[in-house]
Structure formats: C-alpha cells, structure tokens
Amino acid sequence: xxxxxxSPLSLVVHEGDTVTLNCSYEVxxxxxxxxxxxEKKAPTFLFMLTSSGIEKKSGRLSSILDKKELFSILNITAxxxxxxxxxxxxxxxxxxxLVFGQGTRLTINP
Amino acid sequence: xxxxMQNPRHxxxxxxxxxxxxxxxxKGHSHVYxxxxxPEEGLKFMVYLQKENIIDESGMPKERFSAEFPKEGxxxxxxxxxxxxxxAAYFCASSRQSPPASDGYTFGSGTRxxxx
Numbered sequence: 001x002x003x004x005x006x007s008p009l010s011l012v013v014h015e016g017d018t019v020t021l022n023c024s025y026e027v028x029x030x031x032x033x034x035x036x037x038x039e040k041k042a043p044t045f046l047f048m049l050t051s052s053g054i055e056k057k058s059g060r061l062s063s064i065l066d067k068k069e070l071f072s073i074l075n076i077t078a079x080x081x082x083x084x085x086x087x088x089x090x091x092x093x094x095x096x097x098l099v100f101g102q103g104t105r106l107t108i109n110p
Numbered sequence: 111x112x113x114x115m116q117n118p119r120h121x122x123x124x125x126x127x128x129x130x131x132x133x134x135x136x137k138g139h140s141h142v143y144x145x146x147x148x149p150e151e152g153l154k155f156m157v158y159l160q161k162e163n164i165i166d167e168s169g170m171p172k173e174r175f176s177a178e179f180p181k182e183g184x185x186x187x188x189x190x191x192x193x194x195x196x197x198a199a200y201f202c203a204s205s206r207q208s209p210p211a212s213d214g215y216t217f218g219s220g221t222r223x224x225x226x
Contacts, residue, residue, distance in 0.1 A: 096208040100152035
C-alpha cells in the first residue's frame with residue numbers, strides 16, 4: 001500500500017528561524033511529489049517535484065526531491081508569522097490520485 | 111479566475127438525512143477529484159471523475175456514497191443516510207489534464223459536513 005510519512009508532526013519556532021520539513025514515501029510507479037500549504041481553507045499548491053536533485057524555489061521556500069532515498073524536504077528561511085499553517089506532502093503514483101501524509105503543523109511565534 | 115468553487119462551505123445534517131456537496135472546477139479544467147479529511151488525519155482520495163465518467167472510485171465507501179460529474183453543471187458528491195462518522199471536511203480538486211502539468215492539482219476550500 002502506498003504510504004507517505006511526514007515529520008515532524010508539529011513544530012514551533014520563532015520568527016526569523018529556518019525550518020526543514022521532511023517527507024518520506026513508499027509508492028509504486030512514482031510520478032510526482034507535491035507540497036501544499038493548508039491554512040483554514042483550501043490547500044494551496046507550493047511545488048511539484050518529479051526529478052531528483054533539482055531544487056525548486058519560490059521566495060523563502062525551497063524544496064528538493066531524492067528519488068533514490070525516497071524523500072523530500074521543504075525549507076522555509078526567515079520564517080514569518082504568516083508561514084504558520086499545516087504543510088502537506090502528497091505523492092502521485094501510477095493512478096491519478098494523491099496519497100497524502102498527515103501533515104506538519106508549523107507555528108511561528110513572534 | 112474563480113478557482114475551484116465548493117458549496118456549501120458548512121453543512122449540518124441529522125443522522126439519516128442526505129448530504130449533497132457541490133464542486134465547480136476551475137475554468138478549463140475537466141478532471142475532478144474528491145478527497146475526505148477526517149479530524150486530525152490527512153486527506154484521503156475518494157473518487158476521480160471526468161465529464162460524465164467515473165474514472166476511479168477506489169476510495170469511495172461501497173455503500174451510501176456516490177459521485178457524478180454531469181455534462182452541464184458542477185460535480186456532486188452525494189452521501190445518503192448520513193452517520194456521525196461521515197463528519198469530515200470534503201475537498202474537491204481539479205486539473206486541466208491528468209496527470210497534471212507542473213501546476214499540480216487546484217483545491218477548493220472544502221465543505222465541512224457535521225452530522226448531528
């Protein structure tokens with residue numbers, strides 16, 4: 001059965017800190033790995049990763065995929081209170097559906 | 111571009127009633143997916159539809175749940191004879207193609223169903 005595990009489940013840091021969120025997976029016929037940010041509404045798309053070792057970057061957020069070791073990380077530098085959210089990792093396998101991890105709840109304290 | 115529109119945002123039903131959840135995909139998107147998020151759990155795939163076709167319903171409970179995406183109008187997720195365990199957030203996502211291009215799947219804001 002396809003499986004996605006995120007760690008940590010919860011993280012509390014101070015504004016300005018850098019955080020690294022982890023996502024490991026086991027899936028047949030890997031197609032892509034996606035990161036989403038979920039506040040009290042729609043999960044918002046952050047990144048889609050398909051190739052190993054190629055960093056994707058958007059402002060203070062960046063992500064990279066390691067298909068050999070079956071994991072991805074999401075980095076957020078110079079965190080702000082607006083970064084507080086649940087960050088979801090999902091993997092798309094052979095079928096057109098996403099398998100989600102439990103999410104990491106990130107809290108940024110001022 | 112209005113994005114993926116779901117309604118209602120909140121729905122309260124008594125046990126035994128029917129719940130109808132609606133999803134209008136983004137303009138230009140013809141692929142619709144439904145996910146369920148139980149409290150303190152990740153999103154779980156339910157069903158994938160294209161216009162007038164169910165492509166994959168492997169995540170749908172065998173009884174009481176059905177989904178459709180008619181030629182005209184929104185996609186509907188229908189839950190008959192709701193029970194307390196159906197209380198969850200139901201999210202709809204859409205994509206222009208399947209599998210999606212680099213913009214991934216776009217999610218709606220969800221419908222929070224509460225069964226009392």
